[in-house]
Amino acid sequence: MTGTVPQPSPRIRSWWGWGWADQHPDDAECRAMGAMLPGTLARPLPVPRVADLRIGAPAVQPPPSLAHVISADPAERAARAMGKAYRDIARALRGRPGRIPDLVARPATEQEVSDLLDWAGGQGVAVVPYGGGSSVTGGVEYRGDAHRAVLCLDLGAMGRVLEVDATGRAARIQAGTLGPSLEQQLRPHGLTLRHFPQSFEFSSLGGWLATRAGGHYATGRTHIDEFVQSLRVVTPAGVSASWRLPASGAGPSPDRLFLGSEGALGVITEAWVRLQDRPVHKASASVAFGAFADALDAVRLIAQSDLMPANCRLLDSGEAALAGAAQDGSAVLVLGFESADAPVTDLLARAVEVARSCGGRPADASGAAGGDAAVGAWRAAFLRMPYLRDGLARMGAVAETFETAATWDRIPGLIEAVRTEVGTAALKATGHPATVNCRLTHVYPDGAAPYFTVLAAGRPGEEAAVWDELKAVAGEVLHRYGATVTHHHAVGRDHRPGYDLQRPEPFALALRAAKTALDPRGILNPGVLVD
């Protein structure tokens, strides 16, 4: 048992943008970024204020028995109206956020979660489960008007590591635990989950589980799914508690039904997760490639080897330039190995050698442990990126990412088609050329996960609409290439059209039936996954 509940940070979260309010670029930085992108505004849009929103009184009153965990405070409600996708930011900047929830609940116990669902079911109130609020797919934003009111169910008060099994390297952790607190609570035990999505600071274990988040490892156990021993999920039909097991073959996996269920089937309240010893051996390197096709070959061969790098990210030339990893038009492969167990320099050397055999140029002549300046540059840029995106949004630009995965045979054509067709669509939509960059974030023996960054001009006042147009074009390309609508960002509401095409219809029948069985009143995150 760990002792204390982690204290809330005194730093202020941005209600409308990514992360910490004090980390946002100032007006001068925004202008400097805007100047690099043709067709943006002359001056930044003002930082939006909650006070400028029209926030009505809640349509329902909380029951007295739950009043102590429910707030109707306008600022708390406004901050939880949407996730943190570009289209959320763009709408907030234009004073048009999504529907603001009537109430925000912060239960501290599973019983309170259960009571909240009972109450909401009886009242016809939609319940939107909320972890760190970092959804970039409309996962935490109620849309429509089929419910009497909307309750944001914020799990932030359930943020403790409850139990640690040091011998079996596992811990029972509450779903509302945010990344940094989770690692901080594990640290005294010498253990780590090592799940480090870009949203790490602002996303929760429950959110990771509900969205099948992709994490730290570029190969092997890429998704949080692989780290789940068992789940507790509160559904309107009761609490689903799976057994804590290293593996099982007893029927379809209960946990796999709730992993990726995005709050539509139940509220994940805690999980036993598998942990690692903290790595003590690390080595990283970067390798530049003149030809992207050569880099793809190298990455595939590394993914098909036994090497299993923790990091194996391939930045195309545009992405490498943006990240400061290369300015000469090279693509850059960032390789990292880590182990709690044994030195990894030989593994790194083997991976670098594979890359070299495909035409890669290691960043230093030895090709081994050194030469990782590009790695550091990439990492810093990676964490800063969402803040810069919001700065660009203030300049009226369109700045967003999306991701997918496909088998190797489709990867080159897919990437090229996205670049070309989204670029063409952006030019047509805005009259200005756009930047479409690509990196591979996760790689597999049989395919890879490309992650695209789009930087384009907007149309003043219609920035979100421009993005929706570009995203629709991207969605068509993904569908044509049989590439998944999402590798690790989840379906949410924004990906529903593509998801509905991708999902086998008999599976949709089964999922709808499961939803009806578990949530007969249809209150759980309506619009997500199934209608």
Add this chain to the structure above:
Amino acid sequence: MTGTVPQPSPRIRSWWGWGWADQHPDDAECRAMGAMLPGTLARPLPVPRVADLRIGAPAVQPPPSLAHVISADPAERAARAMGKAYRDIARALRGRPGRIPDLVARPATEQEVSDLLDWAGGQGVAVVPYGGGSSVTGGVEYRGDAHRAVLCLDLGAMGRVLEVDATGRAARIQAGTLGPSLEQQLRPHGLTLRHFPQSFEFSSLGGWLATRAGGHYATGRTHIDEFVQSLRVVTPAGVSASWRLPASGAGPSPDRLFLGSEGALGVITEAWVRLQDRPVHKASASVAFGAFADALDAVRLIAQSDLMPANCRLLDSGEAALAGAAQDGSAVLVLGFESADAPVTDLLARAVEVARSCGGRPADASGAAGGDAAVGAWRAAFLRMPYLRDGLARMGAVAETFETAATWDRIPGLIEAVRTEVGTAALKATGHPATVNCRLTHVYPDGAAPYFTVLAAGRPGEEAAVWDELKAVAGEVLHRYGATVTHHHAVGRDHRPGYDLQRPEPFALALRAAKTALDPRGILNPGVLVD
């Protein structure tokens, strides 16, 4: 595309026992085995004959449009009445097999599978999907009388590798393909699935997928689940075809609903599976331990390292003696590494060193590549074991295995409790002491999969009942220790009581709803997983 449909083997399969009829021990061998086990019969039970069974005319006639794929031949029907569990063998030996299906269908196309389901649905005929027939949990045996007739849906005519993606190391394979044929068809491409369950010769890809079979690898990708890119499943509500993807985060995994569905939700007709290059580097060794507890520590540390042995099987002293791996009361750890990529002798040496540090004695002084006589002995015994079991069954003995998985904290107590309580129950049930051995077949950072062998006297004419009594005791122990009802043998009908206790009730609600949506007439493998 591979060229030809594999030809059926001219060898004769046993209709009542494991595998090939000509591999069964003869009467003299049976007597010799029986003599080692107190309380067995003086002479073997006769090999049962189909001609001695009363097999009635089918209760339904096949429709003319499907008559070409349907047989009412008594021998074909009798051979598919049950799987190959001990209790199936024991019942056959006493002339009391399970319900014999009315008809056997061998469709050659997905359309024929679909047509068969349509016809069966209209007629109220139960459909039991059938791959290699090696179920040891009652998975292919209809029980009850709620249906007008029973159709065995044998996928044996769908046995081809349809497509190979050599670059992405994957293949599209029909579900009825048996292990040896599958590997034989992949061999010209230099690829291998490397899924080698004990039933390899007599089990099919579709069966592996439907039962979440455990395979070759003792660590990491232990189950067939991990090798699935996509599935095609014929359900009464239509064909579910998932996309071929290396990974996805789009909602709950469609494939994971059908993996382990045991024919209750649909008939798996084909899958894209991930393959490996054929390994060229191999090394194996065995390590003896005086104390089983020390061996458990060693196995846990190896499972928690980065080493990822392909084989990491721990035999307790009884199992080691039976397998001829040690006769001095030692437990034996069998370690094997393999790679297509790089030498593995260093990995083996590191694993052996971990074992040595826990008190293990490598089979040769160098502790590295040599000393694998025990490995060979174990492997030969492993494949011969089911035939010997049937020989013991002919001597009226109870000889069966069962398996589970649990977290490390529960493993020592669980194993000891199974040994003690099943041994006590056997003595009480038969008046003779029993042998209860254990090996670990698959190991994980957070737990392990113990596999138990029980050798006991029977009660003449009640052998299956004795086993049921012992299995019930075992099931109680597993439940008390939170150990899964099955790690890789599936639930079938024999494990239903334990499964119903283990499965979270809200998940059961969802699964029943999914079953009703996909199989509204309740014809698919009735009694498996849900009622």
